Amino acid sequence: MTMETLPKVLEVDEKSPEAKDLLPSQTASSLCISSRSESVWTTTPRSNWEIYRKPIVIMSVGGAILLFGVVITCLAYTLKLSDKSLSILKMVGPGFLSLGLMMLVCGLVWVPIIKKKQKHRQKSNFLRSLKSFFLTR
Template sequence: MEALPQALEVDEKSPESRDLLPSQTASSLCTSSRSESVWTTTPRNNWEIYNKPIVIMSVGGAIFLLGVAVTCLAYKLDLGKKGSEALKMMGPAFLSLGLMMLVCGLVWVPIIKKKQKQRQKSVFFQNLKSFFLNR
């Protein structure tokens, strides 16, 4: 076997070893990952779970009602040809946008409920698995 070069024996490191990250960093890279929430689950209240769908449904309902009002005004008021045409185009646009957001929020709620059930089952099976493996 060949002897190591004198330069490496004198505590001089190669340029490749200087570029490597220390081993501590490998564990800190995983701390910001999404999988951490599975291991450190803290109980959340209903507002924290359902706040986004509630906000989407509220905004969608408001836009839908604005569309209803604009559409009604477009057919009741006589604002001239250009004003009436603009309102007749904006009213249905607000109606469709508001209805779309309202339906998205309504569909989001059962999806969140299903994910909560799956998460509870996952935590249960993780606890069961750790119980049997740590014996």
């Protein structure tokens, strides 16, 4: 008797593939709002800190990691340590150097991109105001 009711319970709980297609997907793209989805036509003014916060943080963290890598690499070549510690420091130091340099350069490249984007946004706002001025007459 319980064997007969068990398959019926499973059939009720299962959803058809068509019903699964109708449900909204909960992917990362639908849960996180991207900065790219921001409209070009928004007129809310943003402070410089809001605009340049991410590149500044990336450059700061990259600079700190770069300095940490420099210190570790210098210690590896100046201190007399055991062979095991020396080999580990000689591998880890340049790794931090390259990671820090990469993050620092990414932040430095990001700043002109943001400036160009802001200039384009200002130009778009100007053209929009001109268009609305001439079309309302």
